[in-house]
Amino acid sequence: MIRVVVADDQELVRAGFGMILDAQPDIEVVAEAADGEQAVAAVAEHRPDVLLLDVRMPVLDGLGAARRVCAEHPETKVLMLTTFDIDDYVYDALRAGASGFLLKDVRRDDLAHGVRLVARGEALLAPSVTKRLISEFAARRPAGPGRPQQHRLLEQLTARERETLRLVARGLSNAEIAAELVVSEHTVKTHVSNVLAKLGLRDRVHAVVFAYEAGAVVAGEG
Incomplete structure (x- = not known):
């Protein structure tokens, strides 16, 4: 329950x-x-x-x-x-x-x-x-260059994990990210889990907030 x-x-x-x-x-x-x-x-x-x-x-x-x-x-x-x-x-x-x-x-x-x-x-x-x-x-909260601590955390991500973070921040589902990256949904789930663990985030919504505030993605990016 x-x-x-x-x-x-x-x-x-x-x-x-x-x-x-x-x-x-x-x-x-x-x-x-x-x-x-x-x-x-x-x-x-x-x-x-x-x-x-x-x-x-x-x-x-x-x-x-x-x-x-x-x-x-x-x-x-x-x-x-x-x-x-x-x-x-x-x-x-x-x-x-x-x-x-x-x-x-x-x-x-x-x-x-x-x-x-x-x-x-x-x-x-x-x-x-x-x-x-x-x-x-x-x-409405345009991202600046991000704080040094955020940059250090981003540096822990692999190139594919950074790309996954950017796509999560655009609001894409795992299936949509899999199609974009031409990988399986299982692989995407692994990337998302790694991103959350390395950045110390609770869930995807906080990955979105982090991505904008750290400058990893900019408002209106498609």
């Missing part, structure tokens, strides 16, 4: 998401929270696999809660919720360690799929809306 904490300051939204997830045979909602402090406390008490967390929360906002949970309970994956198509908080939450985000008008099937994805340690980059938003965040 995937154990989930749902955190949203709107009771009806919180209850609705909880009902949808509890109806799934492989998902259990173990607690709900009405603000960021309650969310952090619920994670500490229940140690869920996934925290479904609203970006805008009272007492402690979603960004602050995400930072604390990712730092104190790295085994819990954070999936952010937002009502806005473009929200700087979401980008900052990804940098803080969140594994992805969903719009609050998400379809129930996509909600459950998103929870399963991040619970498996993957990033929520698959839906086209997420690709679009990540791209826009990157464009």
Whole structure:
């Protein structure tokens, strides 16, 4: 079972998401929270696999809660919720360690799929809306030359791993990367795993953030 904490300051939204997830045979909602402090406390008490967390929360906002949970309970994956198509908080939450985000008008099937994805340690980059938003965040935060530490990490990658990182940052799936590089999907998975391990990243979404910030890829690159 995937154990989930749902955190949203709107009771009806919180209850609705909880009902949808509890109806799934492989998902259990173990607690709900009405603000960021309650969310952090619920994670500490229940140690869920996934925290479904609203970006805008009272007492402690979603960004602050995400930072604390990712730092104190790295085994819990954070999936952010937002009502806005473009929200700087979401980008900052990804940098803080969140594994992805969903719009609050998400379809129930996509909600459950998103929870399963991040619970498996993957990033929520698959839906086209997420690709679009990540791209826009990157464009609004143009990459500089990168920090020396980032350059040193990039130097650990092989040429093929650097190319894999660039393609991941463009939002390509493993199958699309395999076609681009003319290799098998298994080989791509190996390259992606090596990239994450060498760069010390949690998942693909953080590879995207790293790639833009380190200057390994530039906004709008196709």
